Amino acid sequence: MCRVLTYLGKPIILEDLLFNPDNSFIKQSYDPNYMSYLLNLAGFGMVAWDSNSPNKNLPFIYKSDQLPFYDENLRNLTQKINSYCLLTHVRGVSYTNREIVSRQNVHPFLFEGTSLALAHNGDLYDFNKMKIKLLNYIDEGLQNKIIGSTDSEWIYALLLSQLKNLNGSYSFDEIIIAIEKTFKILKEIRYELNIRVTSPVNLFLTNGDFIAATRFVFDFGWPPKETSENQEHLAYHSLWYTFGECYENSNNTYVMKPGPKKCSVIVASEPLTNDTTTWIEVPEYTILIARLKNETIEIKTKDLNLN
Amino acid sequence: MELNLSLPHAPANVLDKHILDILLTSFPFKYLKNNELALILPYCEIINFPQGAVFIEQGQKEDGLFVILKGRALQKSIILGHELIHLDYLKEGDFLCEGGLITQAYSPCHVICQQNLICFKLSNTYFELLGSAFPNIRYKILKGIMEKLFLRLKNSQNEIVKLGAKNINAPPSFISQIQKIFSMSKVPYFESVHLTVDSLFKILFSHYFSEDEYKILISHCELIKTDPNFTLTNQNNDCYIIIRGAVQANINDGGSFIKVAVLSIMNFFTSLSHYDNLLSYTTCERSILLKISSANCEIIEKTNLHVWHKIYNFICISLIFIERATAKLVIRLNSENL
Numbered sequence: 318m319c320r321v322l323t324y325l326g327k328p329i330i331l332e333d334l335l336f337n338p339d340n341s342f343i344k345q346s347y348d349p350n351y352m353s354y355l356l357n358l359a360g361f362g363m364v365a366w367d368s369n370s371p372n373k374n375l376p377f378i379y380k381s382d383q384l385p386f387y388d389e390n391l392r393n394l395t396q397k398i399n400s401y402c403l404l405t406h407v408r409g410v411s412y413t414n415r416e417i418v419s420r421q422n423v424h425p426f427l428f429e430g431t432s433l434a435l436a437h438n439g440d441l442y443d444f445n446k447m448k449i450k451l452l453n454y455i456d457e458g459l460q461n462k463i464i465g466s467t468d469s470e471w472i473y474a475l476l477l478s479q480l481k482n483l484n485g486s487y488s489f490d491e492i493i494i495a496i497e498k499t500f501k502i503l504k505e506i507r508y509e510l511n512i513r514v515t516s517p518v519n520l521f522l523t524n525g526d527f528i529a530a531t532r533f534v535f536d537f538g539w540p541p542k543e544t545s546e547n548q549e550h551l552a553y554h555s556l557w558y559t560f561g562e563c564y565e566n567s568n569n570t571y572v573m574k575p576g577p578k579k580c581s582v583i584v585a586s587e588p589l590t591n592d593t594t595t596w597i598e599v600p601e602y603t604i605l606i607a608r609l610k611n612e613t614i615e616i617k618t619k620d621l622n623l624n
Numbered sequence: 625m626e627l628n629l630s631l632p633h634a635p636a637n638v639l640d641k642h643i644l645d646i647l648l649t650s651f652p653f654k655y656l657k658n659n660e661l662a663l664i665l666p667y668c669e670i671i672n673f674p675q676g677a678v679f680i681e682q683g684q685k686e687d688g689l690f691v692i693l694k695g696r697a698l699q700k701s702i703i704l705g706h707e708l709i710h711l712d713y714l715k716e717g718d719f720l721c722e723g724g725l726i727t728q729a730y731s732p733c734h735v736i737c738q739q740n741l742i743c744f745k746l747s748n749t750y751f752e753l754l755g756s757a758f759p760n761i762r763y764k765i766l767k768g769i770m771e772k773l774f775l776r777l778k779n780s781q782n783e784i785v786k787l788g789a790k791n792i793n794a795p796p797s798f799i800s801q802i803q804k805i806f807s808m809s810k811v812p813y814f815e816s817v818h819l820t821v822d823s824l825f826k827i828l829f830s831h832y833f834s835e836d837e838y839k840i841l842i843s844h845c846e847l848i849k850t851d852p853n854f855t856l857t858n859q860n861n862d863c864y865i866i867i868r869g870a871v872q873a874n875i876n877d878g879g880s881f882i883k884v885a886v887l888s889i890m891n892f893f894t895s896l897s898h899y900d901n902l903l904s905y906t907t908c909e910r911s912i913l914l915k916i917s918s919a920n921c922e923i924i925e926k927t928n929l930h931v932w933h934k935i936y937n938f939i940c941i942s943l944i945f946i947e948r949a950t951a952k953l954v955i956r957l958n959s960e961n962l
Contacts (some may be wrong), residue, residue, distance in 0.1 A: 399683060538889050539871045573705065593683050624851075
């Protein structure tokens with residue numbers, strides 16, 4: 318059901334996040350520890366900032382609808398990119414020919430003209446009914462930029478429409494307010510259309526300066542009428558984080574090394590190792606946002622109560 | 625009464641009267657009579673752990689209930705790579721790994737043997753079999769464990785408040801409907817969720833209750849439909865079952881509360897009012913709940929003990945979940961102070 322990972326902190330070879338740990342991000346595409354009823358085979362994407370690269374404010378962008386564990390090019394790239402900020406996503410969709418697997422539907426989304434990227438783990442129930450009403454809340458200039466068929470891209474355009482500017486830096490409060498407004502609009506439209514079915518919305522955002530994530534579900538505990546026996550997809554989608562000095566291989570296992578300075582943070586759908594003792598679960602109905610300030614990670618969490 | 629004990633892996637004379645007294649005064653077995661303990665002893669084990677051994681690792685799946693008979697162990701939590709000692713030493717009469725008995729549970733901490741440790745072990749498998757062979761014994765063991773869990777929650781409450789968790793004053797919801805469930809023949813239809821009493825059995829309860837057991841349960845229930853942010857007052861040890869929506873379990877802190885866990889469909893929950901209203905519950909979504917009043921709980925216990933045992937099992941599962949979520953909250957709050 319999609320896996321997402323975002324990182325901010327000391328530059329790290331991407332292979333150490335994507336391939337090397339025992340529950341690596343790429344392994345989660347075919348063998349996730351959580352939400353394993355659905356594999357994540359519908360595309361891989363990432364945006365990664367490297368301060369030593371030309372045009373350092375522009376991230377590396379890689380998107381493919383191919384299976385990432387067979388992708389030699391991806392493996393080679395991750396051995397070379399030394400990134401201080403990363404957002405990456407593997408897409409999981411149900412096994413039906415009604416789903417469109419294409420590069421246009423691969424997250425993260427990053428429209429031209431903005432520095433803010435978004436990835437989504439979740440699914441808005443009956444989303445197609447919402448589109449017309451959503452257009453009223455999406456800036457005209459952004460409407461034309463939507464090229465895929467996912468609800469996630471629409472959520473992205475809606476969120477961008479809540480920001481005063483599409484580039485530059487944002488305070489914690491600006492990001493939190495934009496997220497809350499986005500969720501309130503989605504909730505309002507769902508209410509108008511009488512869509513009252515469980516719809517997870519774990520969003521991940523970054524622009525290279527901060528990372529943010531939400532652990533949220535609309536109408537949690539309200540399954541659709543056509544629910545099958547498998548209840549796992551109705552569980553609250555997981556979200557974990559870890560922070561410390563740096564993420565590295567120690568005694569044959571990857572761990573966030575503790576130290577006097579906390580300068581790295583990872584927020585992810587699930588831990589990158591089978592040993593979860595150095596990871597913390599984000600509580601339900603929560604926004605988490607982090608940035609580097611004076612070489613130290615600053616983290617803020619806030620309850621998301623739209624009622 | 626002479627007890628015929630022949631435990632595997634146990635020295636012949638290890639279960640002397642002193643040891644039996646330890647078991648009968650420990651929380652899990654405090655409600656058992658001597659002959660009831662004697663019934664289960666042949667199927668349990670005595671296990672020795674040398675000094676320095678890791679009894680269980682943090683995050684490891686719990687397998688069997690252990691009661692310490694002799695020796696001492698230390699509980700340590702690892703938080704983001706830092707070690708934190710959460711509890712005092714575990715000593716004789718203390719128990720651990722109780723979560724694995726009735727649900728999939730993982731140890732919230734490392735436990736390391738400070739001395740040679742002798743433990744009494746009741747396996748998950750045998751505990752499950754007790755439900756068929758001696759359900760009353762199983763119930764008594766759970767009852768004892770739950771008492772201790774409430775005490776642990778009480779300690780956690782103090783620690784959480786001390787660590788400065790954010791507390792919330794939730795505005796009460798003014799709209800809620802209470803609708804009684806009538807007899808099965810009237811088949812009330814819960815229009816907003818397209819559920820009937822029959823369909824409720826098929827999609828939710830049939831996995832756990834027979835049809836007859838379900839009829840007994842449902843005839844003692846009231847239906848409650850609530851808005852979000854509705855705080856369920858619980859002065860009387862009522863039991864609630866979530867049918868739709870979600871409910872947040874809170875640790876009470878004076879006039880406000882601290883969010884601990886989110887409970888979802890088929891969670892049964894209650895709070896014991898004589899624990900100073902330790903826990904409270906607030907709906908975080910519009911919700912539909914079945915309420916079994918404390919009076920009806922007592923009636924079910926007196927007249928249909930097997931149904932009550934099943935209800936109680938569900939209550940225990942939720943309480944273990946809440947207790948573990950509280951431990952995670954303590955970890956998270958401690959991590960913010962590192």
